[in-house]
Amino acid sequence: MNVMVVGGAGYIGSHAVRLLLDAGHGVTVYDNLSRGHASAVPDGMLVHGELSDRAKVVATLREKKIDAVMHFAAFALVNESVNDPAIYYRNNVVDAIELLDAMREADVKKIVFSSTTATYGEPDIVPIAETTLQQPINPYGFTKLVFENALADYAKAYGFAYAALRYFNAAGARPDGSIGEDHDPESHIIPIVLQVALGQRDKITIFGDDYATPDGTCVRDYIHVDDLGAAHLLALDKLESGKGLCVNLGTGRGTSVREIVEACREVTGHAIPEVMGERREGDPPKLIADATLAGQLLGWKPQYMDARSIIETAWNWHRNHPNGYATKAV
Numbered sequence: 461m462n463v464m465v466v467g468g469a470g471y472i473g474s475h476a477v478r479l480l481l482d483a484g485h486g487v488t489v490y491d492n493l494s495r496g497h498a499s500a501v502p503d504g505m506l507v508h509g510e511l512s513d514r515a516k517v518v519a520t521l522r523e524k525k526i527d528a529v530m531h532f533a534a535f536a537l538v539n540e541s542v543n544d545p546a547i548y549y550r551n552n553v554v555d556a557i558e559l560l561d562a563m564r565e566a567d568v569k570k571i572v573f574s575s576t577t578a579t580y581g582e583p584d585i586v587p588i589a590e591t592t593l594q595q596p597i598n599p600y601g602f603t604k605l606v607f608e609n610a611l612a613d614y615a616k617a618y619g620f621a622y623a624a625l626r627y628f629n630a631a632g633a634r635p636d637g638s639i640g641e642d643h644d645p646e647s648h649i650i651p652i653v654l655q656v657a658l659g660q661r662d663k664i665t666i667f668g669d670d671y672a673t674p675d676g677t678c679v680r681d682y683i684h685v686d687d688l689g690a691a692h693l694l695a696l697d698k699l700e701s702g703k704g705l706c707v708n709l710g711t712g713r714g715t716s717v718r719e720i721v722e723a724c725r726e727v728t729g730h731a732i733p734e735v736m737g738e739r740r741e742g743d744p745p746k747l748i749a750d751a752t753l754a755g756q757l758l759g760w761k762p763q764y765m766d767a768r769s770i771i772e773t774a775w776n777w778h779r780n781h782p783n784g785y786a787t788k789a790v
């Protein structure tokens with residue numbers, strides 16, 4: 461297939477691009493580089509454009525004879541969404557709907573969308589299955605849920621075929637170390653802890669150890685970025701006109717913040733000083749996926765089942781690219 465990867469210069473999208481190429485698909489990356497990196501995109505594949513530029517999206521879909529779209533482009537920082545919801549509703553909803561309408565215009569109706577655990581909010585029952593009520597607790601989660609709803613309506617009314625893949629905590633890097641995570645500012649725990657190991661930060665602050673979890677720190681389900689990419693490829697093959705496929709993507713295993721810090725010490729051989737801080741507002745104590753449905757519907761099985769093996773791939777990227785895409789491999 462010819463696939464347009466919207467947001468393919470970003471962290472997760474750039475990994476999906478490599479897997480699409482490995483599988484023999486044609487790839488066009490469409491990205492405005494607001495939060496991505498041109499050097500994360502293979503030569504000659506980047507179209508620099510805005511989601512909101514309908515004419516450019518339509519022209520790209522037609523020129524490149526696109527069969528399906530993978531939509532990764534969004535703002536994805538919970539805190540930022542609380543402080544400035546306007547840019548979230550604009551980018552993740554209003555501009556993203558422009559993408560759907562450009563697809564209608566160009567008669568491309570297959571789409572795989574990056575959704576998130578944040579659409580569930582703070583569910584009482586963990587592991588979280590897809591039957592859990594989606595009740596987001598922040599604007600970021602709401603914008604993602606609105607777009608899921610739009611996809612369901614576009615499927616019914618216009619014959620779109622879609623998958624909404626609800627990622628848990630994306631982590632790790634392509635094992636060959638060629639691409640990885642480079643966000644500015646960085647808010648995710650694993651790259652932050654690895655920056656301590658690199659000497660770029662003096663310590664890691666753990667956001668609270670008084671949660672009702674085994675060691676008091678928050679528990680998350682870390683899923684390797686290539687396992688996410690693999691699910692996208694499987695979903696491409698299962699898209700059916702008029703229908704939606706909504707599944708969780710996680711390992712089904714929880715890892716606490718303390719366990720992440722300890723695993724980073726083991727992987728890097730660095731001491732990694734830690735201090736205990738206040739709880740971060742809006743952090744649910746425990747988020748673990750029930751990803752049974754993704755196994756059943758997609759035949760998906762994550763390859764990286766423990767945080768340590770995920771961290772090893774992240775460390776391979778960070779130690780060779782201490783300043784992310786700003787530095788060449790050493």
Ligand SMILES: NC(=O)c1ccc[n+]([C@@H]2O[C@H](COP(=O)([O-])OP(=O)(O)OC[C@H]3O[C@@H](n4cnc5c(N)ncnc54)[C@H](O)[C@@H]3O)[C@@H](O)[C@H]2O)c1
Pocket residue numbers: 466467468469470471472473490491492493494495496497509510511512531532533534535536551555574575576577626627628629630631643
């Ligand atoms: N990182 C996670 O743990 C996580 C978890 C769940 C869901 N997600 C979702 O996965 C997707 C990718 O996340 P990521 O961590 O790779 O983010 P990222 O910021 O690294 O990548 C997003 C890319 O989209 C591009 N983009 C944003 N707005 C655009 C616009 N209006 N027009 C064109 N391009 C635009 C950015 O330049 C960037 O390259 C997002 O939709 C996010 O909500 C991420």
Ligand SMILES: O=c1ccn([C@@H]2O[C@H](COP(=O)(O)OP(=O)(O)O[C@H]3O[C@H](CO)[C@H](O)[C@H](O)[C@H]3O)[C@@H](O)[C@H]2O)c(=O)[nH]1
Pocket residue numbers: 536537538576577578627628629630647648649650652664665666667668678679680717740743747
């Ligand atoms: O310096 C830090 C950074 C994070 N944490 C803790 O580490 C855990 C993981 O935090 P991340 O910021 O790495 O990830 P989140 O679970 O907050 O967020 C992830 O899951 C969300 C859904 O819940 C969204 O999808 C979001 O995009 C995605 O990054 C949390 O308990 C957080 O409190 C720390 O203790 N110290």
